[in-house]
Amino acid sequence: MNARQKNTTEYNFAYLDEDTKRMIRRALLKAVAIPGYQVPFASREMPMPYGWGTGGVQVTAACLTPDDVLKVIDQGADDTTNAVSIRKFFQRTADVAVTEATQDATIIQTRHRIPEAALTEGQILVFQVPIPEPLRFLEPRETETRKMHELEEYGLMHVKLYEDIAKHGQIATAYAYPVKVEGRYVMDPSPIPKFDNPKLSGNPALMLFGAGREQRIYALPPHTNVVSLDFEDHPFEASKANHNCDICGAGDTYLDEVITDDQGSRMFVCSDTDHCRIRQEA
């Protein structure tokens, strides 16, 4: 068969070739061994754009087995277009079983949320990461931030957070809120709302982070100690909208704000659509 007639059915299991998967797998093992440290990897050009989850897709592809049950969410929802697109990609290239139920999934690829339901031992949560470097917006140069991590020189981050307090009376970071892992590396938890930060620590699931364009992989093994950066007089607070879900009534979930008419009326609904559905059915 002519290579030019290649169609999707002829791609390898989970799309990536075996050399690439081995390279990613080696990086993943090092990432797990050095929690919170960003391992460089030779990210490949994927058949979807950078910024659309190419890092997460490569990590998922390297981890996926034929026995897995995959869930893909974006903004907490299974039916957002990019989640649909990524789920379909793995159905096509790996013939993998998919689910919307958090507790049935063995691998969950996510963008911007950690599911509301408690994750369990054996589950893997794969985060799509746009900018893996927590210090990037304080220092744009990779050569500099690498040195700062090496020397554990995180003063700049504390200064930034403290300036927030001086200016706004509180820390003005609402998502991608930086954390410190096992007392060593400062890590970007990806743009999850800080409401989700407490779920990073001591979680029984394995959390893997993939940044395709920036060519970095990092990880939080299960039961890893993760602390959101704060100050004694301004302790970290996992905040959310001061409402209950207008559909299921939950008062402890992260909410989307939906504008419902031209008068600007609004309602609040769970961002985790599977969690909301289960509560409605209960």
Next chain:
Amino acid sequence: MYVAVKGGERAIENAHAYLGEQRRGDPGVAELGTDQIEQQLSLAVNRVMAEGSLYDPALAALAIKQSRGDLIEAIFLIRAYRTTLPRLGASIPVDTARMECIRRVSATFKDVPGGQILGPTFDYTHRLLDFALMAEGEAPVAPRKPAEPAHVPHVTGFLGDLIQPEDSSDTEPRDLTREPLELPADRALRLQSLTRGDEGFILGLAYSTQRGYARNHAFVGELRIGTVAVEMDIPELGFSVEIGEVELTECETVNQFKGSKTEPPQFTRGYGLTFGQTERKAISMALVDRALRWRELGEDYVGAPAQDEEFVLSHADNIQATGFLEHIKLPHYVDFQSELELVRRMREAAE
């Protein structure tokens, strides 16, 4: 009662169908063949090959057709295809001194062995729309003289020790597409990045050096376009065989250099090499290459963008850039909501 938006999958399918229809345009107009694109939009094909890092005119033409002429989208298609191809081996370095040139100009010498060859250039066309092209059926013929295998030596070779010699090495260069970028990069890696970098970005950087942001006084020592043989060592045979030929554009600039305590005054060079007939890109590449060599040549870092290796290499790739730029149109409800709440809370606190 509010129902959450569903139907993402159907929406995507419909969008793709609509896209297909738009791509085809009015079915009353003859469909464009990829052979027509390959033959008649060859400079677009060349750009797609150069920035897609894959020498395959037919596939580049297909990518242009599929992308409705959006060249960055076409480059993306080629890159995504390229990355799935097995690596069967590496060619031996091409010898551009043996290029069969269709164009070859030097700005530094009035005449040189091998001659000045204008070739198929826009340079001296008057940019007047040629309305005759709106009619069909014309196949212009250019006069030609009988081919004689001309020896076309590199112009910079005539400068002898007045131009700084380059290090030659047979060590295998690192491969930008197989290893994560590590900084500082060596020149081989920088050149790899520049040759596949976005033409507009490299052009803009090169232009900035001409306007004084790390000016490096470049003359086009030589610009040549033509075909070179690609050869591969076949271990089983014990010798190399020609596996095909590629069209390349090569630019060597001759740049001023004052000399130092240890070195006599001599010229230096910048280098550009690109797939196909892509001379704007090759010249730009040579200027940016030269600007990035400030450290090695003992020049001052004046803070110019074109001197900043990390800045240039991190932002030259249009597939990375367009992906990340355009991703901000994806849903960000969650992050936006968290900021909305924060702003509300800060206002409450202030009141």
Next chain:
Amino acid sequence: MLEGGFQDQPRQSATAFRAALDAMARPGTIHTVAGAQPPALSIAAGVLLLTLADRTTGLWLAPSLSAARDWITFHTGATFTAPEDAQIAIGAWPDLPLARFPIGRPDYPDRSATLIVEMPALTATGPRLSGPGIKTHANLSLPETEAFRINAAAFPLGLDFFFTAGDRLAALPRTTKVEAA
């Protein structure tokens, strides 16, 4: 020599990697793997090599395991190197020159060797493990404790270990605190 590799590489290596990943993410847990039949090596060590080693990885093989050399070359293409250049090393515990393997650089702590330690047996008894990946504590029949204490003290630098016996494997990353039971 041509025998003993994966029959269905994409799927078998995927399953094997998940076992390896799970082992590294949950130090002390023991996993069963299948699919390799290498000479002179355990099934588990063979599976790890098929899953992780290729032409781009430098491999150090203990001299006592040299009967596996051709099998490794045929199935992985890995190049054999000195301990100082190894990304992967394989041998019985007494045969591993621990001090010579790369432990990473302060700016790139990931550039360290992963050691595959061939063991006579692997059980959830012996030294007490705690740290990331472990809820309270775990036990694993490690060959000693002192070497792992020294390794962990170098964090974020350090070696990472797989232990293999028959078709079973376990792992110990540099983050794990190892104490006598």
